[in-house]
Amino acid sequence: MKNDYRARNHPAWWAFLVHRLSGLALSLFLPFHFLALGQALQGEARLDTLLRWTEQPLVKFAEIMLVLLLAAHLTGGLRLLALEFLPWRGWQKNLLAWAAGTALAAGLAFALAL
Amino acid sequence: MDMLKVSVWRGAALGGYRTYEVPRQESQSVLDVVTYIQRNIDPTLSYRFACRVGMCGACAMTVNGVARWTCRTHVAKVAKGNAIQIAPLANLPVVKDLVADMSEFFDKWARARGQFVPCATRKDAFAQVASDSPGRVAANAGIECIGCGVCYASCDVVSWNADYLGPAALNRAWTLVNDVRDGARRERLAAVAGDAGCHACHTHLSCSERCPKDIEPTAAIAGLKRAVALAAWKGEL
Amino acid sequence: MSSTGQGYAAPPLAAPGAGAKSETWLWIAQRASAALLALCVVVHLITIIYAVRHGLSGEAILARTRGNAVGLAFYTLYVLAIAVHAPIGLRTLCQEWLGWRSASLNWFTAALALALFAFGLRAGWAVFSG
Numbered sequence: 172m173k174n175d176y177r178a179r180n181h182p183a184w185w186a187f188l189v190h191r192l193s194g195l196a197l198s199l200f201l202p203f204h205f206l207a208l209g210q211a212l213q214g215e216a217r218l219d220t221l222l223r224w225t226e227q228p229l230v231k232f233a234e235i236m237l238v239l240l241l242a243a244h245l246t247g248g249l250r251l252l253a254l255e256f257l258p259w260r261g262w263q264k265n266l267l268a269w270a271a272g273t274a275l276a277a278g279l280a281f282a283l284a285l
Numbered sequence: 286m287d288m289l290k291v292s293v294w295r296g297a298a299l300g301g302y303r304t305y306e307v308p309r310q311e312s313q314s315v316l317d318v319v320t321y322i323q324r325n326i327d328p329t330l331s332y333r334f335a336c337r338v339g340m341c342g343a344c345a346m347t348v349n350g351v352a353r354w355t356c357r358t359h360v361a362k363v364a365k366g367n368a369i370q371i372a373p374l375a376n377l378p379v380v381k382d383l384v385a386d387m388s389e390f391f392d393k394w395a396r397a398r399g400q401f402v403p404c405a406t407r408k409d410a411f412a413q414v415a416s417d418s419p420g421r422v423a424a425n426a427g428i429e430c431i432g433c434g435v436c437y438a439s440c441d442v443v444s445w446n447a448d449y450l451g452p453a454a455l456n457r458a459w460t461l462v463n464d465v466r467d468g469a470r471r472e473r474l475a476a477v478a479g480d481a482g483c484h485a486c487h488t489h490l491s492c493s494e495r496c497p498k499d500i501e502p503t504a505a506i507a508g509l510k511r512a513v514a515l516a517a518w519k520g521e522l
Numbered sequence: 523m524s525s526t527g528q529g530y531a532a533p534p535l536a537a538p539g540a541g542a543k544s545e546t547w548l549w550i551a552q553r554a555s556a557a558l559l560a561l562c563v564v565v566h567l568i569t570i571i572y573a574v575r576h577g578l579s580g581e582a583i584l585a586r587t588r589g590n591a592v593g594l595a596f597y598t599l600y601v602l603a604i605a606v607h608a609p610i611g612l613r614t615l616c617q618e619w620l621g622w623r624s625a626s627l628n629w630f631t632a633a634l635a636l637a638l639f640a641f642g643l644r645a646g647w648a649v650f651s652g
Contacts, residue, residue: 172294172347172372172373172374172375172376172377172379172385173375173376173444174350174375174376174438174439174441174444175350176350177349177350177351178347178350178351178352178375178439178441178491179441179489179491181490181491181494183488183489183490183491183494184441184489184490184491187487187488187489191487191611191615194608194611194612194615195612195615197608198608198611198612201604201608201638201642202637202638202641204645205638205641205642205644205645206641206645207645208645208646208648208649209641209644209645209648210648211580211584211648211649211652212644212647212648212651212652214652215580215581215584215652216580217580218580218583218584218652219579219580219581220580221580222578222579222580222583223579225578238567238570241563241566241567242567245559245560245563245564245567248556248559248560249560251488251556252553252556252557252560254488254503254507255488255507255510255511255553256507256511256553259501259504259507277567280571281567281570281571281574442618445618445619446617446618475542478542478543478545478546479541479542479545479546480541480545480617482542482545484545484546484548484549487614510549513542513546514546514549514550517543517546517547517550518550522542522543522546
């Protein structure tokens with residue numbers, strides 16, 4: 172018999188999913204990020220052209236999402252490090268709330284700075 | 286009288302859900318429901334139970350998608366309206382209907398070196414273990430496990446990795462790693478390391494969430510990760 | 523002591539888990555790089571927000587990174603940590619969700635690590651020398 176979503180419907184499992192999917196998304200984004208920055212090798216103008224392309228609203232939105240994903244992966248990862256290395260205490264369940272909140276705050280800071 | 290619509294898995298690996306109508310009582314456990322079906326409607330239904338009072342873990346099944354002890358699950362708590370779905374424990378081969386084959390669960394217990402290995406003889410004095418020593422406290426947190434399989438059935442890594450030893454076996458190994466009287470620490474750490482062992486745990490916390498005895502295998506597995514890493518660093522793995 | 527039932531053969535006691543040592547070191551590398559990345563990412567997030575406020579044109583960015591040796595050193599360390607951390611994570615994902623468990627996965631992981639490191643260094647150098 173296989174488990175379905177009903178067995179997985181608890182906060183720590185969603186935290187795992189967010190962590191894994193955000194890691195995957197960031198890994199897929201990274202090559203593009205490195206290639207884009209590498210354009211500077213062809214001179215300032217080349218980099219500028221690319222950056223102008225990123226001014227489009229859809230790209231800006233994607234950037235906000237990426238920052239959110241990065242923040243989520245970071246805070247989720249810190250939560251995991253705490254769970255694996257710190258002495259086990261009951262309050263660790265609340266780490267999830269702290270992680271989510273901090274990630275959201277970071278994402279908002281980015282979004283509002285735009 | 287309200288009637289429950291109970292959907293029960295019939296068959297083995299191949300099979301299907303069959304629906305039965307069971308009178309709803311005010312204070313009724315899911316085990317009561319299964320028992321009613323077998324005694325009054327369909328005597329061919331196979332299921333396991335023993336103590337009926339939440340001590341043995343034999344009645345563990347999947348109720349509305351979640352692994353539970355059916356004798357300790359009130360119908361009122363899990364019924365969706367008047368509907369319940371009952372299936373055998375997940376992640377284990379199905380023998381028949383609601384009976385799962387627990388062999389691999391216990392085999393993995395052995396593979397994780399979940400057995401105490403003595404290193405004293407009858408001529409030695411009794412071991413003096415302070416009950417508030419950190420090792421003993423860590424061990425005590427996990428020794429109440431009765432091997433019911435709920436954690437194993439709840440773990441997605443068990444589903445995704447056929448060799449994964451699972452939360453119960455690893456929890457048991459951790460209690461023994463913390464037992465100062467045990468003589469097989471090195472072999473045990475080697476047994477629980479690796480892709481089939483503690484490193485495959487991704488802290489889903491499903492095991493800790495579902496354990497009917499409030500044991501937290503995730504904590505035990507985190508402890509094993511640390512112990513194994515330290516052993517590797519020291520070249521003892 | 524009761525004997526086991528007929529027909530049940532107890533499994534042999536465990537040999538070391540498959541890849542016990544290698545998986546342990548991968549785990550250590552993953553957590554160590556994670557700790558390093560925690561610092562790098564916080565710095566990176568702050569610099570992103572700063573950059574967004576103070577200009578995102580090619581000119582503005584390069585003005586900040588050109589000749590910035592500290593920046594280059596930082597990003598080199600950052601890229602190294604990523605080259606360790608991301609492939610190990612992806613490896614686990616491939617094993618569990620794609621069922622990819624053969625030796626070729628380890629080659630893929632190593633190749634990915636090298637590629638990330640190379641392209642990351644190139645990017646860091648690009649904005650340093652730009």
